[in-house]
Amino acid sequence: MNMQSIMAQAQKMQKDLQKKKEELNSEIFTGKSDWVEVSFNGKKELISIKILHKEPILEDDHEMLEDMIHLAIKDVMSKIDFAFQEKMGSYAGMLDGLM
Numbered sequence: 001m002n003m004q005s006i007m008a009q010a011q012k013m014q015k016d017l018q019k020k021k022e023e024l025n026s027e028i029f030t031g032k033s034d035w036v037e038v039s040f041n042g043k044k045e046l047i048s049i050k051i052l053h054k055e056p057i058l059e060d061d062h063e064m065l066e067d068m069i070h071l072a073i074k075d076v077m078s079k080i081d082f083a084f085q086e087k088m089g090s091y092a093g094m095l096d097g098l099m
Helices: 003-026 059-095
Strands: 028-032 036-041 046-051
Touching: 003 059, 028 059, 036 059
Parallel strands: none
Antiparallel strands: 028 036, 036 046
């Protein structure tokens, strides 16, 4: 294999990876807990927060609501990380700092 061929393959791989990353970045991911639903894009930017709890939130429930928000965010972040690993495969670790 000559150097030009290697460079052409590397450039193609870089374009493919960039396209996959752009697709992931534009995808919307949703995480839920019993009281809360959150949506983030693949860049981990917050899109929306919905309170699913229908009853009034009492003062004693504020800590519970905070916990439910935390659980929903943790859920969606794991979904984003899983999707990134699944789509990018073995190249995911190499992309840090490159894109």
